[in-house]
Amino acid sequence: MFEELKTHFGxxxxxxxxxxxxxxxxFTSRKFRKHQFVAQQGSPVSxxxxxxxxxxxxxxxxxxxxxxxxxxAMEDWWISDYQAYFNQTDATLDxxxxxxxxxxxxxxxxxxxxxxxxxxxxxxxRKKSNAGYIALQRRxxxxxxxxxxxxxxxxLQMYPSLAQRLPKTLLASYLGVSRETLSxxxx
Amino acid sequence: MFEELKTHFGxxxxxxxxxxxxxxxxFTSRKFRKHQFVAQQGSPVSxxxxxxxxxxxxxxxxxxxxxxxxxxAMEDWWISDYQAYFNQTDATLDxxxxxxxxxxxxxxxxxxxxxxxxxxxxxxxRKKSNAGYIALQRRxxxxxxxxxxxxxxxxLQMYPSLAQRLPKTLLASYLGVSRETLSxxxx
Numbered sequence: 001m002f003e004e005l006k007t008h009f010g011x012x013x014x015x016x017x018x019x020x021x022x023x024x025x026x027f028t029s030r031k032f033r034k035h036q037f038v039a040q041q042g043s044p045v046s047x048x049x050x051x052x053x054x055x056x057x058x059x060x061x062x063x064x065x066x067x068x069x070x071x072x073a074m075e076d077w078w079i080s081d082y083q084a085y086f087n088q089t090d091a092t093l094d095x096x097x098x099x100x101x102x103x104x105x106x107x108x109x110x111x112x113x114x115x116x117x118x119x120x121x122x123x124x125x126r127k128k129s130n131a132g133y134i135a136l137q138r139r140x141x142x143x144x145x146x147x148x149x150x151x152x153x154x155x156l157q158m159y160p161s162l163a164q165r166l167p168k169t170l171l172a173s174y175l176g177v178s179r180e181t182l183s184x185x186x187x
Numbered sequence: 188m189f190e191e192l193k194t195h196f197g198x199x200x201x202x203x204x205x206x207x208x209x210x211x212x213x214f215t216s217r218k219f220r221k222h223q224f225v226a227q228q229g230s231p232v233s234x235x236x237x238x239x240x241x242x243x244x245x246x247x248x249x250x251x252x253x254x255x256x257x258x259x260a261m262e263d264w265w266i267s268d269y270q271a272y273f274n275q276t277d278a279t280l281d282x283x284x285x286x287x288x289x290x291x292x293x294x295x296x297x298x299x300x301x302x303x304x305x306x307x308x309x310x311x312x313r314k315k316s317n318a319g320y321i322a323l324q325r326r327x328x329x330x331x332x333x334x335x336x337x338x339x340x341x342x343l344q345m346y347p348s349l350a351q352r353l354p355k356t357l358l359a360s361y362l363g364v365s366r367e368t369l370s371x372x373x374x
Contacts, residue, residue, distance in 0.1 A: 060328050068331040070324065083321045092328065115313065119306045126302065126309055129316035134270045136323035137257065141247050141279065143330050144255040144363065176331065 001029055001052045005104055008050065008076055012127050013120040023121060026110040032101045038079075039095040045084040047105035051077050054101030055165055058093045059173070069174040071139075072098075074162055078128065098170065148177040152185045188216055188239045192291055195237065195263055199314050200307040210308060213297040219288045225266075226282040232271040234292035238264050241288030242352055245280045246360070256361040258326075259285075261349055265315065285357065335364040339372045 002024045009015060015023065027050070032038055038056060039045045049056070051073050058079055059069045070093060073079035081093040085108060115122040142151050152175055156163050163171065172182040189211045196202060202210065214237070219225055225243060226232045236243070238260050245266055246256045257280060260266035268280040272295060302309040329338050339362055343350050350358065359369040 060332055062332050068328070070327055070331070082317070083324050086317050086321060115310065119309065122306060122309045122313055123302065126313035126316060129313060129320055130269070130273050133316055133320050133323060134273060136320060136327060137270050140257055140323060140327055140330065141255070143327065144257070145247050145249050 001102055001104065002027075004052050004076065005050060009124060013124045015120060019118065019120075023114055023118070026114055027104040027106055029102065029104055032097045032103070034097050034100050036097050036101075037094060038097065038101075038103070039081055039084070039091050039093065041092060041094050042090050044088065045081045045091045045095075047107055048078055048080040048082075048085055048111065049073075049095075049103040049105055051075055051079065052102040052104060054103075055098040055162075056095055056101055056103075057098055057170065057174075058095045060093055067173050068176070069170065072162060072166070072174065074165070078132075082132075098166065143176065148175055148181055149185050151175045152177075152182070188289055188291065189214075191239050191263065192237060196311060200311045202307060206305065206307075210301055210305070213301055214291040214293050216289065216291055219284045219290070221284050221287050223284045223288075224281060225284065225288075225290070226268055226271070226278050226280065228279060228281050229277050231275065232268045232278045232282075234294055235265055235267040235269075235272055235298065236260075236282070236290040236292055238262050238266065239289040239291060241290075242285040242349075243282060243288055243290075244285055244357065244361075245282045247280055254360050255363070256357060259349060259353065259361065261352070265319075269319075285353065330363065335362055335368060336372050338362045339364075339369070 005024060005027065006020055009020065009023070038049060041061065053075060055072065055074045056079050057069050058071045058081060059067050061067050071079060079095060081091040081095065083089070084091040088108065111125065115125055142154065168182060169179055172179045175182065192211060192214065193207055196207065196210070225236060228248065240262060242259065242261045243266050244256050245258045245268060246254050248254050258266060266282060268278040268282060270276070271278040275295065298312065302312055329341065355369060356366055359366045362369065
C-alpha cells in the first residue's frame with residue numbers, strides 16, 4: 001500500500017528511493033470497517049489519513065443529532081479534522097468510514113519532523129494545504145451562493161465516481177438538502 | 188511598512204537581517220482607497236496581499252447582485268482569491284477595501300521562488316496555509332450548523348475590533364443575514 005503513497009508524492013516532488021523509504025517509515029497503515037470511527041467529536045485526533053482504499057467522510061453532528069458533512073475523501077485524498085490535528089485539540093468533527101477503508105496514518109510530530117528534515121516534503125505539504133484551502137473556498141462559495149440543484153450537478157460533474165459510490169442519504173447531507181429534495185433532483 | 192512584515196515573519200521563522208532584506212525585496216507596496224477594487228471577478232489575481240493597514244473583504248456577488256462575504260482581512264492578515272492566485276485563473280471573488288488600505292503584494296512567481304530558495308519561507312507559508320485552512324473549516328461549520336445569532340456572538344467574541352470597524356451592512360452580509368435581522372441581534 002506504500003506504492004500508492006509513492007505515486008502520490010511523485011506528482012509533486014522527486015524523491016530518491018532512499019528518501020521515499022525514509023518518508024514512508026513515518027507512516028503506519030491501518031484498516032477500518034464500514035461505519036467505523038476514525039476520529040470522534042470530543043477526542044484528540046492523532047493522525048492525518050491518506051486514503052489507499054475506500055471512502056470516508058468528516059461531519060459535524062449538532063445537538064439535535066443532525067449530520068452536516070464537511071468533506072468526503074476517497075483514494076489518493078487526505079482526510080482529518082485539521083483544526084484538531086494541527087492545534088492538538090479535541091475533534092469538532094467525526095470521521096467515519098463510508099466503505100471498508102485502508103489508510104496510511106501520519107502523526108503531527110512525524111509530519112513536522114519530515115518537513116523540517118526534507119525541504120521537498122515541506123514543499124509537498126505546502127502544496128497540498130494550498131489545494132485543500134482552494135477546495136474549502138469552493139465549498140463555502142457553493143454553500144453561500146448555489147442552489148441545491150446547482151451543487152448536485154457540480155458534484156456529479158466534478159466527481160462522478162464519488163457521487164455513484166455515496167449512499168443517497170449521505171449525498172443529501174453533503175449537499176445540505178433533504179432526502180426527498182435529492183430524489184427530485186436526481187429523478 | 189516592512190517593519191510589520193518582519194514582525195509577522197518573526198512569529199513563525201527566524202530570518203537573519205540579510206535574509207529578511209532579500210525576502211522583502213520580493214514584495215511591492217501599494218495603497219488603495221476605501222471602496223477600491225484590489226481584485227475583481229473575471230480578471231486575473233496578480234498577488235497575495237499582506238495587510239499593513241486597513242480592512243478589506245473578499246466577496247462573491249451573484250447574478251442577482253447579492254453580495255456574499257467570504258473573508259475579511261485587517262492588519263497582519265493576508266487576503267487574496269487563492270483559487271485564482273494559485274491556479275492563475277480569473278477571480279471568482281471581488282476583493283475590495285472597506286477602509287483606506289496599505290498592503291504588501293507578493294506575486295505567485297516570487298512566492299514560489301522564495302519558497303524554493305529558502306526552506307524557512309516554505310515552512311512559513313505552509314504554516315500560514317494550514318492556519319487559513321483551519322479558519323475556512325471553522326467558517327464552513329459555522330455556516331452549516333450555527334444560527335445567525337450564534338455566528339454574530341462568536342464574531343464579537345473572537346474579533347471584537349473587527350466587528351467594531353465593519354459597517355453594519357457588511358457585517359450582515361458576512362453573517363448571511365438581512366440588515367434588519369442584524370439590528371435585532373445587536374439591539
